Amino acid sequence: MSFLLSCPxxxxxxxxxxxxxxEVTKRPGPSPTLRELTDYVYxxxxxxxxxxxxxxxxxxxxxxxxxxxxxxxxxxxEVILPEPGRNSPA
Amino acid sequence: xxxxxxxxxxxxxxxxVSFSFAGWKVAGFEGDTxxxxxxxxxxxxxxxxxxxxxxxxxxxxxxxxxNCLMTVDGVPNVRVCTEPIREGAVVEGQNVxxxxxxxxxxxTDKVGGPFTPVGFYYRTFIRPRRLWPFYEKFLRSAxxxxxxxxxxxxxxxxxxxxRKARVLVVGGGPAGRAAALAAAASGDGVVLVDEDASLNxxxxxxxxxxxxxxxxxxxxxxxxxxxxxxxxxRFRAARIIVATxxxxxxxVFPGNDLIGVMLPGGVRRLVNDFSIKPGNRAIVVAADDxxxxxxxxxxxxxxxxxxxxxxxxTRPRELVAQGGKGRVRRLVVDGExxxxxxxxxxxxxxxxxxxxxxxxxxxxxxxxxxxxVPTELPSGVEAVGSVTGDGLGKVDPExxxxxxxxxFVCVCEDVTTKDMKRAIAEGFDSIELxxxxxxxxxxxxxxxxxxxxxxxxxxxxxxxxxxAIGTTxxxxxxxPVELGLLAGRELTPARRTSMHWSHAEAGATIQWAGPWKRxxxxxxxxxxxxxxxxxxxxxxxxxxxGKLFVEGPEAVALLERLYPNRFGxxxxxxxxxxxxxxxxxxxxxxxxxxxxxxxxxxxxxxxxGADAVTxxxxxxNAVWGYEAEIVNVTGAIAAVNLAGPQSRDALQRLTxxxxxxxxxxxxxxxxxxxxxxxxxxLRIGFVGELGYELHFPSPAGEYLWGQLVAEGARxxxxxxxxxxxxxxxxxxxxxxxxxxxxxxxxxxSWLPKLDKDDFVGKYALEHFAEREEKERLVGFTMEEDxxxxxxxxxxxxxxxxxxxxxxxxxEAVGSVIGLAWVPTDRAKNGTRVEIRVDRLLRGARVTHGAFFDxxxxxxxx
Ligand code: FES
Ligand SMILES: [Zn+2]
Numbered sequence: 017m018s019f020l021l022s023c024p025x026x027x028x029x030x031x032x033x034x035x036x037x038x039e040v041t042k043r044p045g046p047s048p049t050l051r052e053l054t055d056y057v058y059x060x061x062x063x064x065x066x067x068x069x070x071x072x073x074x075x076x077x078x079x080x081x082x083x084x085x086x087x088x089x090x091x092x093x094e095v096i097l098p099e100p101g102r103n104s105p106a
Numbered sequence: 107x108x109x110x111x112x113x114x115x116x117x118x119x120x121x122x123v124s125f126s127f128a129g130w131k132v133a134g135f136e137g138d139t140x141x142x143x144x145x146x147x148x149x150x151x152x153x154x155x156x157x158x159x160x161x162x163x164x165x166x167x168x169x170x171x172x173n174c175l176m177t178v179d180g181v182p183n184v185r186v187c188t189e190p191i192r193e194g195a196v197v198e199g200q201n202v203x204x205x206x207x208x209x210x211x212x213x214t215d216k217v218g219g220p221f222t223p224v225g226f227y228y229r230t231f232i233r234p235r236r237l238w239p240f241y242e243k244f245l246r247s248a249x250x251x252x253x254x255x256x257x258x259x260x261x262x263x264x265x266x267x268x269r270k271a272r273v274l275v276v277g278g279g280p281a282g283r284a285a286a287l288a289a290a291a292s293g294d295g296v297v298l299v300d301e302d303a304s305l306n307x308x309x310x311x312x313x314x315x316x317x318x319x320x321x322x323x324x325x326x327x328x329x330x331x332x333x334x335x336x337x338x339x340r341f342r343a344a345r346i347i348v349a350t351x352x353x354x355x356x357x358v359f360p361g362n363d364l365i366g367v368m369l370p371g372g373v374r375r376l377v378n379d380f381s382i383k384p385g386n387r388a389i390v391v392a393a394d395d396x397x398x399x400x401x402x403x404x405x406x407x408x409x410x411x412x413x414x415x416x417x418x419x420t421r422p423r424e425l426v427a428q429g430g431k432g433r434v435r436r437l438v439v440d441g442e443x444x445x446x447x448x449x450x451x452x453x454x455x456x457x458x459x460x461x462x463x464x465x466x467x468x469x470x471x472x473x474x475x476x477x478x479v480p481t482e483l484p485s486g487v488e489a490v491g492s493v494t495g496d497g498l499g500k501v502d503p504e505x506x507x508x509x510x511x512x513x514f515v516c517v518c519e520d521v522t523t524k525d526m527k528r529a530i531a532e533g534f535d536s537i538e539l540x541x542x543x544x545x546x547x548x549x550x551x552x553x554x555x556x557x558x559x560x561x562x563x564x565x566x567x568x569x570x571x572x573x574a575i576g577t578t579x580x581x582x583x584x585x586p587v588e589l590g591l592l593a594g595r596e597l598t599p600a601r602r603t604s605m606h607w608s609h610a611e612a613g614a615t616i617q618w619a620g621p622w623k624r625x626x627x628x629x630x631x632x633x634x635x636x637x638x639x640x641x642x643x644x645x646x647x648x649x650x651x652g653k654l655f656v657e658g659p660e661a662v663a664l665l666e667r668l669y670p671n672r673f674g675x676x677x678x679x680x681x682x683x684x685x686x687x688x689x690x691x692x693x694x695x696x697x698x699x700x701x702x703x704x705x706x707x708x709x710x711x712x713x714x715g716a717d718a719v720t721x722x723x724x725x726x727n728a729v730w731g732y733e734a735e736i737v738n739v740t741g742a743i744a745a746v747n748l749a750g751p752q753s754r755d756a757l758q759r760l761t762x763x764x765x766x767x768x769x770x771x772x773x774x775x776x777x778x779x780x781x782x783x784x785x786x787x788l789r790i791g792f793v794g795e796l797g798y799e800l801h802f803p804s805p806a807g808e809y810l811w812g813q814l815v816a817e818g819a820r821x822x823x824x825x826x827x828x829x830x831x832x833x834x835x836x837x838x839x840x841x842x843x844x845x846x847x848x849x850x851x852x853x854x855s856w857l858p859k860l861d862k863d864d865f866v867g868k869y870a871l872e873h874f875a876e877r878e879e880k881e882r883l884v885g886f887t888m889e890e891d892x893x894x895x896x897x898x899x900x901x902x903x904x905x906x907x908x909x910x911x912x913x914x915x916x917e918a919v920g921s922v923i924g925l926a927w928v929p930t931d932r933a934k935n936g937t938r939v940e941i942r943v944d945r946l947l948r949g950a951r952v953t954h955g956a957f958f959d960x961x962x963x964x965x966x967x
Binding site: 047056057058074090100 | 268325326327329342689690721724725727728729730731864869870872873
């Protein structure tokens with residue numbers, strides 16, 4: 017991986033300045049079954065295509081944000097600032 | 107032999123340079139390469155081949171083939187035909203027993219026939235298994251390239267430099283230069299790289315020329331790493347123009363690897379650049395025009411060229427080079443024999459498309475030209491010149507000419523046409539499989555000289571068109587690269603606390619602790635420091651602890667949801683121990699949380715956890731959006747732990763605040779002045795004695811440390827701290843716990859408050875609470891005075907059933923104590939377990955709670 021990623025604040029920077037936190041998952045509601053829980057904790061869709069994922073500009077401004085990335089080409093279609101309660105599920 | 111001075115030559119005859127070549131002293135001129143000077147001095151054997159140890163000489167003279175790989179000043183696999191000459195260089199042969207001119211191992215060439223076909227080793231030396239180490243040793247030394255000097259690791263320094271370019275041009279031939287100039291006309295930021303050292307210093311208006319330098323590949327985002335010797339440039343280029351040209355291809359015929367069989371470009375370089383007469387009598391066999399131009403150059407240099415064979419006009423069935431002592435003596439064409447000591451053989455030129463292919467271009471067989479050309483370039487990448495196929499004529503030589511003798515498809519790996527045919531007969535009928543089986547294209551030339559010939563041969567043997575066979579996958583790096591360059595210089599930043607130099611002056615033994623440099627102990631005997639803490643007063647630098655402020659109207663709500671503990675009921679000025687868990691229920695980090703005001707908390711983390719915990723808090727808050735700010739103040743705030751029965755008195759002498767037992771209770775947090783320094787004092791039992799953790803601005807570090815030492819506090823290091831904490835049975839996250847540990851198995855079932863609405867890890871802990879853990883973290887006391895290693899096995903009925911995570915000898919307890927993971931049915935207090943120590947099984951008793959002062963009176967006093 018060597019692509020450039022655009023921080024919503026700092027603009028395009030080499031990807032090694034960022035920390036990747038994986039695809040966006042859906043945290044289950046209260047008292048999940050063991051199956052629901054392990055699904056959330058361990059299973060990922062791992063799509064070959066566009067996915068929404070978490071990134072942090074770790075060695076830059078520190079901002080957490082969401083990116084829509086094509087996992088086949090590493091093309092980043094969009095970066096989005098999280099708006100809790102609206103677009104940033106755990 | 108040198109020719110009379112000629113115009114255009116690159117050598118400077120007024121500047122002689124000498125060096126040693128395979129033990130001989132050789133003289134050349136400035137402007138020479140090591141290879142050209144050796145050749146001019148009459149040296150012809152440059153290497154021994156990979157498998158058969160056949161003598162090999164200059165073939166391409168342009169850095170493409172394996173034939174001139176030698177060890178130069180201890181650096182293996184240097185191509186001496188392009189390596190600039192330098193005074194005193196020591197050039198040695200590789201892969202030889204005895205000497206380049208007489209190599210013991212060349213018997214494999216004579217008797218090796220039946221013993222060295224492809225796949226031979228895989229099939230033969232696999233049984234009996236126990237003999238493999240012996241075979242391996244022999245085979246490894248018999249086949250191969252240069253040897254690495256194991257002690258050379260630090261002899262060269264490598265660096266990485268990040269650079270930007272508007273336009274990066276790869277290749278400095280006519281097309282590359284023209285493209286660079288055109289780009290420079292519309293602005294700056296144009297860089298041209300070329301592997302040819304002679305381009306170094308070339309003047310191109312507005313263009314920065316880097317040579318010798320190799321582009322290793324093209325990655326996303328226009329990333330092009332460029333190998334410039336000891337510097338790796340990581341270029342980001344908006345536009346990449348590839349002008350890598352086309353590479354001359356050898357012809358495949360028996361004897362094609364004899365010394366004196368050369369590619370036309372190499373011959374022309376010897377004549378025109380270095381003014382060398384490369385032979386006396388030359389025959390030229392060529393499949394394209396390029397091959398013929400060399401004939402003119404040769405005649406001009408006084409070489410007799412009695413015969414030029416144009417393979418487009420005649421299609422000989424038999425074409426054999428014959429020789430003696432590894433050198434070409436004659437060429438036999440359909441029974442007709444021509445004497446020669448130089449045979450220029452050209453199979454046409456193949457576009458050097460590898461960079462483009464690896465960048466994502468499609469590679470197709472152009473049946474008009476008879477070679478592979480790149481199509482459908484990825485965006486941001488352009489190609490100019492002969493790499494696109496421009497200016498190339500149609501070539502269509504026989505894939506392999508008949509005749510007697512070894513006929514090489516791949517000189518790097520010594521793969522013959524016979525090997526290829528055998529592989530196909532054995533069923534390796536895809537080019538990718540055949541490549542792996544025969545290792546064709548996998549040697550030092552990386553397919554530059556063998557890819558096209560092997561596909562031609564493949565096509566003929568399998569009766570499948572080249573276009574349908576396709577190419578093998580092009581992978582970076584395009585050119586061989588030193589591992590040191592990829593590894594870069596070892597740069598490990600060390601973090602030091604603001605009191606570091608006080609420790610160093612006091613004679614502390616400094617060790618790495620995560621990213622930090624910390625005192626291990628101050629004297630020879632850590633136990634003396636332990637005793638000082640138990641009996642009087644000690645002080646330790648704990649500035650490495652992670653320190654965060656969490657502030658805002660919803661700070662408490664955020665913390666309640668991050669920790670399994672409860673914080674809402676905690677009053678201002680109080681402290682609570684907290685453990686962070688993940689949603690998988692695993693222990694991540696621990697520390698203390700002090701409430702300083704209604705909406706202000708001060709959180710400490712482990713020394714290595716500061717950054718991760720900060721990121722973790724911020725991430726969850728990006729999810730939840732509480733009105734709370736998280737500020738990491740780890741570097742801004744220094745901290746020490748003042749501990750021991752005399753700590754209250756010592757602190758009282760340094761402050762006007764009342765720190766009496768009544769005014770400053772266990773687990774209180776107070777903002778006080780200590781020796782004039784504004785300090786947040788936390789009364790916690792970090793090491794099990796009465797003690798205060800003092801947090802204050804980093805710049806006051808050395809000053810306050812000095813004040814505390816002057817009050818009689820004895821500095822103690824990490825090792826005494828380990829002993830003290832173990833005596834209390836304190837768990838060290840990351841040492842005693844791992845990614846599988848949870849609060850129940852680690853013996854902290856009192857901590858999570860499952861009746862809270864939600865917290866990270868709650869759902870998993872709910873499940874864990876209902877099941878029986880398989881193993882538990884418990885304390886143990888050894889029955890004898892032996893010290894188990896960390897990681898030692900717990901043995902139950904002869905089987906390993908657990909492991910020791912910490913163990914130390916404790917004076918205060920009078921035994922060896924430790925923590926270990928044991929099966930749940932052995933976890934009861936007093937149970938006897940066995941621990942393997944130096945191969946013997948030693949008894950130990952499970953011990954719950956603290957080993958020392960189990961009621962905790964000392965720290966609460
Ligand atoms: S002769 Fe040096 S690389 Fe071919
Ligand atoms: Zn940023």
